[in-house]
């Protein structure tokens with residue numbers, strides 16, 4: 661279950677990204693993830709609700725499958741975060757007449773009439789809520805012949821393994837040797853002097869830059885000794901901080917402090933989202949309990965198992981259930 665303030669998700673969804681794993685899936689999900697949704701959604705009619713929709717990854721897939729060339733099926737995405745995928749992604753609503761999004765809405769209070777929805781989907785979303793409250797709520801809104809399909813984060817999935825490594829790296833960048841504090845001190849020095857020569861002449865310059873050099877060396881060492889694919893992005897991040905402090909030209913920069921702080925806040929928000937993922941991911945017992953909840957509401961499980969990406973990387977549990 662989610663421990664995150666929805667505002668932390670707002671930060672993510674205000675960026676023009678369709679997925680929550682934009683490093684791996686910049687446009688939208690593909691491969692077996694897309695194939696799962698294609699087979700789960702194809703043939704649906706009426707009204708599909710995508711829960712915890714983010715910037716609409718599954719909603720856009722559903723619209724593509726169900727509404728081309730004829731827009732027939734209403735697709736509604738719901739999320740607790742403040743979302744506006746049309747605006748954020750620069751999509752023209754007139755080209756998607758059957759798609760709409762409702763933000764600031766928790767899954768246990770779905771804004772739909774009883775028995776009004778033909779299919780519910782949720783990808784890496786349901787497990788962030790409280791399924792004990794949300795499965796009955798889904799049951800309330802679904803029609804007697806409806807179906808539900810979920811992809812859920814699972815403790816043993818590849819995504820979780822990869823995310824644990826990434827979280828360690830964010831810890832290193834955020835907590836190893838107070839990198840940001842040292843750069844903020846350098847910023848104060850730069851802003852107090854009129855030229856680089858004057859900065860360099862100040863005794864504090866040597867001590868601050870020596871501290872920074874040591875921290876950066878240790879961070880790079882920690883990164884290099886791992887097999888983390890995001891080493892390059894850590895390098896880029898370290899270089900972007902260093903570039904804010906040129907050794908010639910203007911030393912004063914009133915916006916630099918804000919840039920350092922906003923880089924740090926982005927890292928903190930990403931780290932917080934990773935921690936939230938660890939809290940949300942289902943254990944084997946949680947998954948068994950979820951299945952029992954669904955069955956208790958009168959649904960029959962039609963498919964359930966690991967969703968393998970590229971034939972071998974589990975990206976979670978995929979589940980399809982129908983009423984009756």
Ligand SMILES: C[S@@+](CC[C@H](N)C(=O)[O-])C[C@H]1O[C@@H](n2cnc3c(N)ncnc32)[C@H](O)[C@@H]1O
Nearest residue numbers: 669680712713714717740741766767783788789
């Ligand atoms: C990992 S993202 C998945 C987004 C999208 N389904 C996708 O596949 O890209 C998880 C989403 O769950 C939403 N969320 C978390 N708790 C929620 C709740 N209780 N009710 C509604 N949405 C929630 C977050 O705001 C976030 O957008």
